[in-house]
Amino acid sequence: MSVIAVPKVRSKRVTTGVTLSRRTGMVFVLPALILFAVFIAYPLFTALSYSFFAWTGIVRGDFVWFDNYVTLFTKLPYSTDIPNAFLHNILLFVGAMVFQNTIGLGLATLLHRIGRFKQFFQTMYTLPYLVSPLVIGYLWSLMLSPLFGPVNAVLRAVGLDELAQPWLGNPQTAIWVVVIVTAWQWIGFPVLLYGAALGGIPAELDEAASLDGxxxxxxxxxxxxxxxxxxxxxxxxxxxxxxxxxxxxPYALGGSQGNPAGATDVLSLLFYRTAFESGASNAIGTSSAIATLLFAFIFGVAVLFTVMLRRAERNLT
Known part of the structure; x- marks a missing residue:
């Protein structure tokens, strides 16, 4: 009995199709990669290289290893400004997380359960998220003005004169204003994301739990x-x-100095102030060191969060 050999035309066609699809995918991804390389990767590596040199104005000097990093933690004003700014960044994160995982999740759950006007309220909550943060900051600075701001005017009108105060002029309240305004603007993003996640949960699971009492x-x-x-x-x-x-x-509400008295200072403001307003001879080297440390910290913690998230997802399956 003879065996007829069948040429593997199909497998060759499949391989060719996969290769073409990969090439097509690379064509679509290439513009994004170019933009990432030009506007993100290149500035990051440039800042890293600048942080290892001494600078006189815009003239690069000697290679100084980690001297710029040592300066940040041993010399004034950096040794006091960095911990203060870092604490405010942490407060921003904690405050935003509290708002988003309580109010944001609650709003998303409420909107998920109602059918009427759902899209209208989703749009209303998302509108501040679509506006420039700089515009949001300036608008809130006008609203909180102790002279003509409507917030203090309303408090006085309802008999709460003792609560009316210069919100952005008091170091005790200024940072919390930044936290609340930031959380208020970005609340629309978790509402949309949590709403999508709630929509992806099968209704049968909730019904089964309800039948179980x-x-x-x-x-x-x-x-x-x-x-x-x-x-x-x-x-x-x-x-x-x-x-x-x-x-x-923070810039719109407290200026580049993080007023009042550094109460609204954050690391990005410290970087901006060091690079463009300090007038120091080694401003480029020191500010590049701040930028490098900030990126390393953000990248490290984000990777750690991602690993923990993937582990939690695996435990669910």
């Missing part, structure tokens, strides 16, 4: 919330990155 809170805590872990993790990572890179709102 579970209350609404028990169903949310034991069924819905564990399935929301991936969305919560994504919001946490993006919130951390945004809080550590915060610049427009």
């Amino acid at each position: 579970a209350s609404a809170w028990q169903r949310f805590r034991s069924v819905t919330l564990p399935l929301m872990v991936p969305a919560i993790g994504t919001v946490s990572v993006l919130t951390f990155i945004g809080a550590m890179e915060a610049f427009p709102i």
